[in-house]
Amino acid sequence: MYAITIREAGEPDVLEWREVPTPEPGPGEVAVDVTAAGVNRADVAQRQGSYPPPEGASELLGLECSGTVAEVGAGVTGWRPGDAVCALLAGGGYAERVVVPVTQLLPIPTGVDPVDAAGLPEVVCTVWSNIVHEAGLERGQLLLVHGGSGGIGTCAIQLGRALGAQVAATAGGGPGLRLCEELGAEPAVDYREQDFVAEVKRLGGANVILDNMGGSYLDRNLSALAPDGHLAVIGMQGGRKAELDMGKMLMKRLRMSALGLRGRPLEGPHGKAAIVADVRQRAWPMIERGEVRPVVHHRLPMREAARAHELMEAGGVHGKILLTTE
Known part of the structure; x- marks a missing residue:
């Protein structure tokens, strides 16, 4: 089979489309012929050499895909060759075929294009595990989403609204703000021109903040939270380090979590299997009802993965970039 490989850590031109060994499914695994793969910022970090795959995971890029079941391993039930699926991956999606644990497999939601479905597993599982499992977002609360026009952000706005929350979002520039508003963010705040802390405080403060910035936003996020609020950090685009004001946290009884998805174990209460199962049961119906949809930029x-990474790094991507094998 052919796949995108990384010649060496570096710029997008280190990505190469070349022949590699075809993976075979082991017990409890399924081989999927890939239709499309989603592009995520974690892929860019891995290409640059700053985000190695977890132990035992494929060295190939790609944390989500859609496709067709090609073969099932020993002990697998409920799936058969020919089934249309999408999958959460620890790696390997930038390829013609990928092997995935059966517990990370999902049916393509009714009404969703098979290519567009490639942009769902990573973002939905990331958002759901943070705002629902960890932060406990409830109906009527205020969710603030940073990076609202990106892949994670567009999903988070819609899931927040589908859960009955009010959603505010930050984005840069007119097109991104308009997209956030179209998806249900009210208000949509231009982080280049406006103070998101002041805007959110006018609404009484955020109960949950989903943050992709990390260090540079830490103090402002704590200021923007309502009492008993929860800051869920999922990225470090604004740096790895910051000074933490414990006084703000103690006075307002704030909580903070910093949780990735890729490195989680397969099983256990915080494992990927449990997240995928809950997403299938509770979030997938929202997609099938049209309350949440994939937003594709x-x-x-797939052989043009380098171009996809260039677009991602240049900024201005609204929603997901998808790589297709056809």
């Missing part, structure tokens, strides 16, 4: 042939 661009589709490219």
Whole structure:
């Protein structure tokens, strides 16, 4: 089979489309012929050499895909060759075929294009595990989403609204703000021109903040939270380090979590299997009812993965970039 490989850590041109060994499913695993793969910022970090795959995971890029079941391993039930699926991956999606634990497999939601479905597993599981499992977002609360026009952000706005929360979002520039508003964010705040802390405080403060920035936003996020609020950090685009004002946290009884998805164990209360199962039961119906939809910025042939990474790094991507094998 062919796959995108990384010649060495570096710029997008280190990505190469070349022949590699075809993976075979082991017990409890399923081989999927890939239709499309989602592009995520974690892929860019891995290409640059700053985000190695977890132990035992594929060295190939790609944390989510859609496709067709090609083969099932020993002990697998409920799936058979030919089934249309999408999957949460620890790696390997930028390829013609990938092997995935059966517990990380999902049916393509009714009404969703098979290519667009490639942009769902990573973002939905990331958002759901943070705002629902960890932060406990409830109906009527205020959710603040940073990076609202990106892949994670567009999903978070819609899931927050589907859960009955009010959603505020930050984005840069007119098109991104308009997209956030179209998806249900009210208000949508231009982080280049406006103070999101002041905007959120006018609404009484955020009960939950989903943050992709990390260090540079830490103090402002704590200020923007309502009493008993929860800050869920899922990225470090604004740096790894910051000074933490414990006084703000103690006075307002704030909580903070910093949780990734890729490195989680397969099993256990915080494992991927439990997240995927809950997403299938509770979030997938929201997608099938049209309350949540994949937002796709661009589709490219998989062999043009370098171009996809260039677009991601240049900024201005609204929703997901997808790589197709056809």
